[in-house]
Amino acid sequence: MTGAENPLRSLDDWDDDVLRRYPEDREPGNAKQTEEFRSYGDAPDHVREFYCLNHRQQTVKVNRQKRDEFLPLKKRRMSIWEAMEFLNTLVDDSDPDTNLSQIEHLLQTAEAIRADGHPPWFVLIGLIHDLGKILCLFDEPQWCVTGDTFPVGCRFDSSIVYHDSFFENPDFGNPEYNSEFGIYEPNCGLRNVMLSWGHDEYMFNVCKEYLPEEGLAMIRYHSFYPWHSEGAYRHLMDEHDHKMLEYVKLFNPYDLYSKSDDPPDVEQLRPFYEALIAEFFPTKIAW
Ligand code: FE
Ligand code: FE
Numbered sequence: 001m002t003g004a005e006n007p008l009r010s011l012d013d014w015d016d017d018v019l020r021r022y023p024e025d026r027e028p029g030n031a032k033q034t035e036e037f038r039s040y041g042d043a044p045d046h047v048r049e050f051y052c053l054n055h056r057q058q059t060v061k062v063n064r065q066k067r068d069e070f071l072p073l074k075k076r077r078m079s080i081w082e083a084m085e086f087l088n089t090l091v092d093d094s095d096p097d098t099n100l101s102q103i104e105h106l107l108q109t110a111e112a113i114r115a116d117g118h119p120p121w122f123v124l125i126g127l128i129h130d131l132g133k134i135l136c137l138f139d140e141p142q143w144c145v146t147g148d149t150f151p152v153g154c155r156f157d158s159s160i161v162y163h164d165s166f167f168e169n170p171d172f173g174n175p176e177y178n179s180e181f182g183i184y185e186p187n188c189g190l191r192n193v194m195l196s197w198g199h200d201e202y203m204f205n206v207c208k209e210y211l212p213e214e215g216l217a218m219i220r221y222h223s224f225y226p227w228h229s230e231g232a233y234r235h236l237m238d239e240h241d242h243k244m245l246e247y248v249k250l251f252n253p254y255d256l257y258s259k260s261d262d263p264p265d266v267e268q269l270r271p272f273y274e275a276l277i278a279e280f281f282p283t284k285i286a287w
Contacts, residue, residue, distance in 0.1 A: 005141040007049040010134060011090070012100075014146045015256075017047045021161065022229060024257050047161065054143040055165040058196040060153050060177060066144065066197040071205050073286035075138060080277045081270075083131045083287065090136055102191050104263045106130060110273070112258035124276055125215040126254055128207070129222055132199030135287065148225045149195045151233060154182025159230035180235065189238035195224060206287055217244035218251040228252060 008014060020042065037106035043051075078086065087102045095275045100108070110126035119125045148161055155178050156166045171177040184193055195201055211219075221244070226232040237245075 005053065005143070006052065006200055007046040008146075009046065010138065011142065011146050013044075013104050014050065014142075015105075017043055018148070019256055019259075022256060023228075024253075029181075033283060042150055043181075044142065050142060051147065051162040052165040053141075054147045054164065054196070055156075055272055058141060058152055059169060059171045060183075060194065063152050063194050063197050067194075067201075070135070070138075070202055073206060076287045077284045078287060079284055080128060080281055081130070081274060083134055084127075086137060087131060087134050087254055090133070091228040091258075100259060100263065102130065102133065103266055104131050105259065107264040107266065107269055107273070108258045108260065111264060111269070112254045120276055120279060121212050121215050122218075122251075124280055125211070125218050125251065126278070127273055128203070129219050129251075129255065130199060130203075131202030132201075132206070132219075135202055144197055145199050147196070147198060147223065148220075149200055149223045150226050151182075151193045151236065152183075152196055153177050153194055153235075154184055157232040159226045159232045161225070164193075170255050186235060187238050188236060190221070190227075190233075190236060190244075192240045193233075193236050195220075196224060200224070206285065210285075214244065214247040214258070217247055221248045222251060222255060224248075 004287065012242070084103050084106060090102060106127050110123050113126040114123045133145055136142070150156060151159050153173065156163060156169070157173065160166075166172050177183065198218050200223050204216055207219060208216055221228060226246060229252070
């Protein structure tokens with residue numbers, strides 16, 4: 001998994017870096033604190049390298065190619081639980097003290113949502129939100145799977161982490177794509193905006209027939225930090241997106257702050273979650 005195209009030792013390196021940028025005690029909306037945390041100097045070199053690869057290569061053209069390749073969902077048919085086990089085979093090469101397996105992160109997120117008494121569909125979102133990372137197992141490089149997401153086809157907002165690395169993106173100098181609206185209309189709605197390709201957009205498409213729209217928004221936008229945590233791209237939102245933003249914000253802390261060193265008991269929890277999955281999904285779905 002490592003190498004020039006895959007600088008992260010583990011996909012979790014990106015998640016850990018998000019946690020560094022958005023520590024739990026950060027007061028939402030506190031501009032001064034936000035500025036302080038926006039000094040990204042501390043990210044390790046391999047994480048910086050990852051952002052550079054992502055920003056250089058997430059173009060309109062690449063995004064269209066990825067959508068054409070993956071969104072027909074012709075790669076596999078498998079159940080949600082099979083996908084969880086498949087994702088768990090993603091072994092993190094050189095990280096000897098890898099904290100949590102992928103299944104453990106999913107279960108911890110779901111259990112935290114359940115403990116707060118949220119409805120079943122919301123608990124299920126916690127369980128499945130990262131399953132799009134199976135893209136890695138189809139040999140996709142890390143920069144096509146994870147990372148903060150952002151719209152392509154219009155100007156890259158300055159709030160995106162390591163914004164300066166967009167200079168190397170071919171779309172950066174393209175007048176069709178580098179204005180405020182680019183290829184989009186004002187307030188066209190995020191559903192009409194192409195976000196950079198990764199596990200969010202893929203998983204949204206895998207699930208879109210089966211889940212309520214609030215849950216689908218949580219999956220589709222959970223890595224869209226410039227939007228849900230930095231307040232950018234308001235000019236592309238429609239009224240529906242404003243409602244969905246509240247749900248995405250509600251989900252975010254469960255993803256970021258539910259990690260504990262106390263691993264959940266997978267086999268003990270499995271019957272409950274298999275039943276929950278069966279409430280919403282057929283046995284096998286298309287991936
Ligand atoms: Fe994720
Ligand atoms: Fe996650």
